[in-house]
Amino acid sequence: MPSWKKVIVSGSSPTLNELTLSGDINLAPTNKIQFDGDGGHTYIDEQSDDNLRFRVGAQNMMIMVEGDTDYVRVPDSVRLSVGSSNDLQMVHDGTNSFILNNTNDLTISNLADDKDIILKSDNGSGGTTAYITLDGSATQTLLHQDTVLTGGKKLYIAGNTYITEASSDVLDFYVGGVKMYTIDETNNLITMRGTGGSDGAAGSPTLRLSNTVESGDWDTGDVVGALEYYAEDTSGNAPYVASFIKSVNPQGNGTLPGGYLSFGTSPYNQSGGATEEFRMETDGDFHAVGDIVAYSSTPSDKRLKDNVVTIDNSLDLVSQLRGVRFDWNIGSKEGQQDIGVIAQEVEQIIPEIVSEKKLPLLTGNDETIYKVVDYEKLTAVLIESIKELKQEVDEIKQKCDCLNK
Numbered sequence: 001m002p003s004w005k006k007v008i009v010s011g012s013s014p015t016l017n018e019l020t021l022s023g024d025i026n027l028a029p030t031n032k033i034q035f036d037g038d039g040g041h042t043y044i045d046e047q048s049d050d051n052l053r054f055r056v057g058a059q060n061m062m063i064m065v066e067g068d069t070d071y072v073r074v075p076d077s078v079r080l081s082v083g084s085s086n087d088l089q090m091v092h093d094g095t096n097s098f099i100l101n102n103t104n105d106l107t108i109s110n111l112a113d114d115k116d117i118i119l120k121s122d123n124g125s126g127g128t129t130a131y132i133t134l135d136g137s138a139t140q141t142l143l144h145q146d147t148v149l150t151g152g153k154k155l156y157i158a159g160n161t162y163i164t165e166a167s168s169d170v171l172d173f174y175v176g177g178v179k180m181y182t183i184d185e186t187n188n189l190i191t192m193r194g195t196g197g198s199d200g201a202a203g204s205p206t207l208r209l210s211n212t213v214e215s216g217d218w219d220t221g222d223v224v225g226a227l228e229y230y231a232e233d234t235s236g237n238a239p240y241v242a243s244f245i246k247s248v249n250p251q252g253n254g255t256l257p258g259g260y261l262s263f264g265t266s267p268y269n270q271s272g273g274a275t276e277e278f279r280m281e282t283d284g285d286f287h288a289v290g291d292i293v294a295y296s297s298t299p300s301d302k303r304l305k306d307n308v309v310t311i312d313n314s315l316d317l318v319s320q321l322r323g324v325r326f327d328w329n330i331g332s333k334e335g336q337q338d339i340g341v342i343a344q345e346v347e348q349i350i351p352e353i354v355s356e357k358k359l360p361l362l363t364g365n366d367e368t369i370y371k372v373v374d375y376e377k378l379t380a381v382l383i384e385s386i387k388e389l390k391q392e393v394d395e396i397k398q399k400c401d402c403l404n405k
Helices: 314-320 343-349 375-404
Strands: 032-034 043-048 051-056 059-065 071-073 080-082 088-092 097-101 117-122 128-135 140-143 154-158 161-167 170-175 178-184 189-192 223-231 240-248 260-265 275-280 286-288 324-327 337-340 354-358 369-373
Touching (some): 314 375, 343 369
Antiparallel strands (some): 051 059, 059 071, 080 088, 128 140, 161 170, 170 178, 178 189, 223 240, 240 260, 260 275
16 A cells, blocks of 8 residues: 555546545644535634644534643533434533523433532632532432522422511411411511311411420429520620420329429519419419419409498398308319308399309310309408497497496
């Protein structure tokens, strides 16, 4: 086989239909392999040392660069595409970069076992920082930076359960498409809503404090749950509990806990926080460190009263009353012996101290009305009856003195 230095095709329409070579083809620097005759629009050439250019129709389409870092470079605004219809494209427009999918789904997969997909970006200081990691080993999605939802957009948890900013500084929580909670920063308000619809009892809102402990681990004084009102002082004083409501196990019985209610308060400007002031026992007893002031009886200031008159014939009224011993026949007191009066009898004599009330805790019935006696008000009648009795005794004494003279 001879060694050729040149292959020359001449004539008015030169054509080389086929060239078979058994060795290398060497082009001098800046020379081109052209594909469109004399037009010079489509060719391959070495722009500079180790820099190979592919040009089609007067447009640089791809440049291959070999150096310290090797590149296959596609110029700005030229799209690198995959698919018979240019289905997947990647392009840089001179400012921004884009990955474009024109058909069906776009799937990004890491097929290496227990490895991650990590999305990084420049953090503003010239370095790269991870923003999102798809953790293959932990099967978790990790957000490494703050996530901001623009106004009105929703953060979906699953199905129709999501969180959204309803308005400025107002956050709504939806569960199953129903608004359950609202956090309002402007009014410092947290609202919990029910789902009852036409049946209020079926969907009334309930706040549950759950404490999961094995039954044998409950000791006397263990707190089952607590609601604390906490004060944080920005002037440097230590934060403290201003008041609280606690459910406390009254006895370490080795089984399920009980729960008496403990109420704590703190006076103004007192350090150390709240201390217990009230207690509702599991048997219904209520304990208070201070006085219990009730609207029905305790207020007695004359400024609250008009048409004040002294009770007449109080001794006669008392003499008509009947004190009795009896056994309770209903509810938690069933079978217990007690003493008192009969409300229906008292009503005939002193109707002002008899009223009608529902007694759901005693009877277990929320509808039935029962008569009750205000024993505290009976004291006023007893006071006047004692005074009348004393007057009668004094009169008898005077008569006796006269007879002894």
